[in-house]
Amino acid sequence: MTTTATVTQESGDARRASAHATDEARELAGSHILCEALVREGVELLYGYPGGAIMPFYDALPAYPRLHHVLVRHEQAAAHAADGYARATGKVGVCVATSGPGATNLVTGLATAYMDSTPVVAITGQVGRPFIGRDAFQETDVLGLTLPITKHNFLVRHVEELADVVHEAFQLARSGRPGPVLVDVPKDVQFAKTVYRPAASVRSIELYRATRVPQPAPEAIQQAARLIAQARRPVIMSGHGIILSNAYAELRALAEKTNIPVITTLLGLSAFPVDHPLFLGMPGMHGPAFVNRAIGVTDLIIGVGLRFDDRVTGKVSEFAPQAQIIHIDIDPSELNKVKPAVVPILADAKAALAALVEAVEPGNHQGWLSELRQWEAEEQERARRLSRPVPYPTPTDILDAIYEVTDGEATVVSDVGQHQMWTARFYKWTRPNSHITSGGLGTMGFALPAAMGVKMGRPEATVWVVAGDGGFQMNIQELATLRDEGVEIKVAIMNNGYLGMVRQWQEFFHQRNYSETPISSPDYVKLAEAYGLTGMRVERREDVQAAVQQAMQTPGTVIIDFAIEAEANVYPMVPPGAAITDMIIERE
């Protein structure tokens, strides 16, 4: 992935076109303006796939060596990779596709980014303007299709507005509550020429509206501080907002100053170190029982950057029945959406937490904390009693090995299913933003392409994928992209021969009717080999550590196929629609 341009004498055009060269106004085709605008936005990486309606853009692309394009094997993967890149770096991820099927293939990836509020810009080619609305070959109403799954989308009407639209798209994607933005560019707009003025400004009203980030209201902060001072069993619940606003230090400072324990949602994991004495765990459907029990009795929830999703709250009317809620969020539509907040604070998490840290008095909740730790110890003791000696690798063996072998330095990207919950629960999250997963949409097939984006955004990081045998096969084609790009990630497949999470629901709620959940896998060792990568299979518990070690020592992408217990379950589990304190626990 080299970004330094080597511009030869022959490609003088390219040099003129390159944004570093000049700020002069000059006549350019839309396709070049698109590239110029991307360069000006600081883009270095694009994930995409060409096709008829986006060909002028691909024709211009080689003239911009700063724009490193990654040819994925499916557009869905382009969107997930851009999303992974964005989650890992905080920068806007970019994906590109052609009209029609190219654009529809992006949809799952955009919906995933939308649900988890990650900044992505998607550029799609569209049929030429004269053909729009005429059911032309590969014409799809991309604007209409992506309306509900993007923060905003644009159809570029003429080449004169193209640069502005691109800059506006980036601005919108990263401002406020981030999200995906799509720019649909008709083919004839890509060909059309106009005078390009690099320094021209973007329409100011839109920018103003998009970037208004309210400061936390001082009265609200004071009121919150008073509630915190009075609370006897308070908890902090923090979500993805901490990671999006880089508020790790502020969160920690608040917890430590007030001595209040911290619960993190699935997407909030890794925002607070799990080995910190104030860390409790993940709430909701697969959270530890003692965490849900704590929510059942708490008298004050300080909710920061979370949206009280139904997987967190369970039955809303029975969620935290004794609690008053302070809710900090940057998106006003999240406040009072699910649970009414006594003190709603509309602000960026970082700013609000910083103000709160100033406003609160030091607190002491040793009694409450030791009660919680007592419950936790009982739960762990019970788990120890239930654990049986097994010959095959267990999820915790695998996760512990990854943590130990990488000295806790790894970024772990999980897919969707049982393995995702085990990873969330049992990995030792000690580094900020080291946990990446599709939380809101729960998109199987996310992990492999997203991990590619993570690794390319953080080349120095060690990136591990934890996937199920089902989800891994959903974007398995990206092994070819990883190989081509020389991107090195390590993959642990927790292979149970089932669509495990669905099988678990069938076991609990459908009388073990395992309808269409057994699933076969290819020979992953041979598969890896076929892609020019390395594969291993581990069937015995005692081989786990060595395999992980070997994967780390082997250059390039390595896949380890761990044969885990076929019918293990994720415990505890809150049945859908039940109160979170009504958990199914493992039978003794």
Place this chain on the structure above:
Amino acid sequence: MGSDMTEQAIASARAGQADAPQGSARLYTLALLVDDRQGAVDRVVNVLRRRRANMRTLVVGPSEEAGVARVTVVVDDAEVGVEHLSEQLRKIVDVRQVLLFPAGRAIERELALVKVNCTAANRSEIIELGQHFGAQAVDLAPETLTLQVTGKGEQVEQLLERLQPYGIRELARSGCLAIARDE
């Protein structure tokens, strides 16, 4: 709009909204100022549909500012639901402003064109009835008569009720427009 929603779905939608007591749905009028750009109205309608607002009427037209359209929509929902809805609408990039009027708080008017059956014998009776409601006869034909009426929704309803016995052939209603009352 929203007619495909079953009663049960509506009830559970409301149950998911904080503090919205069941069966307490009321009418609200929302006036939105939106940039007159491609897709802007689509986005508004889409959010209303997505957030399960039960739309009674929807009117799109120009506003006092060039390039800015005014969208007036009447929805029924319990209060917290409507406030959440307005916040969702405010997030649309094209939306500049959202005004939320609880029923009766704003000046609300609707226009209706009603084509009624008539005979030579009852024509003037119908015209007179219309005048009582401030309606004008805008078209006279041997067998029909078209009245134009403007007023609050209830006024329009009342006139329609009175016209019912004559036989309403065709009815076109504009939907509600609203503007804030100055104190």
